Amino acid sequence: MTRYADRNRMMVVLSYGVGLRACEIAAITVGDVLDSENNVRETVILGAHQTKGSKSHSLYLSDSVRKEIAKYIKLHKEFLTTRKSPLLRSQKGGKMVSHTVQIVLKDLYRKIGLDTCSSHSGRRTFITNLSEKGVSTRVIQELARHSSLAVTQQYIDVSVDKLRNAVNLVSV
Numbered sequence: 001m002t003r004y005a006d007r008n009r010m011m012v013v014l015s016y017g018v019g020l021r022a023c024e025i026a027a028i029t030v031g032d033v034l035d036s037e038n039n040v041r042e043t044v045i046l047g048a049h050q051t052k053g054s055k056s057h058s059l060y061l062s063d064s065v066r067k068e069i070a071k072y073i074k075l076h077k078e079f080l081t082t083r084k085s086p087l088l089r090s091q092k093g094g095k096m097v098s099h100t101v102q103i104v105l106k107d108l109y110r111k112i113g114l115d116t117c118s119s120h121s122g123r124r125t126f127i128t129n130l131s132e133k134g135v136s137t138r139v140i141q142e143l144a145r146h147s148s149l150a151v152t153q154q155y156i157d158v159s160v161d162k163l164r165n166a167v168n169l170v171s172v
Contacts, residue, residue, distance in 0.1 A: 007088050008104055010072045015105065015122025017065040019144055021052055022101040022119040031083030033061075033069055040066040040073075057145045127155040132162075 014020045014028070027050035035041050044059040051057055061069070069087075073080055079089055086095040102119040109117035123144070130140045141152040 004091070004104075006072060006075055008108055010068070010088060011101060011105060012108065012122060013065060013068045015119070016126055017062060017068070018059055019123045019126035020059070021098075021123060022105070023052060023098040024050060025088065025101045026086075026096040026098045027051075028087045029083065030073070030080045030085045030087055033087060034073070034083070040069045042066070051145070060143065124155050124157070127152065128157045131156045 011025055014025050020028075024046060028044075028046070032044050032046065032050075033040055040061065042061055044061060046057050046059060072087075079085070079093070080087070088096050088101075090096045090100060105119040105122070106117070109115070109121065114121075127140055127144050130143065131137070137149060137152060137156075140156075141149050144152055144155065146152045
């Protein structure tokens with residue numbers, strides 16, 4: 001285990017479980033995820049300064065992601081002292097930058113033999129998983145915070161198995 005294992009795990013949770021971009025992972029604060037009673041919110045509002053495209057967006061957190069965030073905050077409450085504290089801290093204890101998130105995620109993937117993965121792989125997988133579970137592309141577009149349905153469709157991976165399953169739905 002590395003010194004930053006919990007932080008790095010939370011990066012993966014936010015990428016795969018919420019579909020966050022590296023810039024959004026770096027920008028999220030304690031106040032973004034906790035309500036006034038210190039419970040993890042079901043819906044997180046990211047401000048325009050925290051997102052790509054400079055538009056505020058709502059993030060919908062699953063129960064499992066909310067549990068992971070609560071566990072992380074409980075483990076690291078001595079560092080997460082104010083609502084403005086970054087949820088994920090840099091090695092120097094301050095706010096992370098997008099490039100650092102990209103490097104950390106790329107390094108994690110490389111260590112487990114996934115050399116072609118990038119910081120965007122979790123986001124792509126989040127979107128593809130929703131599609132595979134039958135969620136409408138329009139809903140996925142909203143969850144991915146894409147302005148265009150065409151962009152969302154580019155994220156959805158199509159495999160040979162999916163193609164075979166699709167044609168097997170048709171009988172003659």
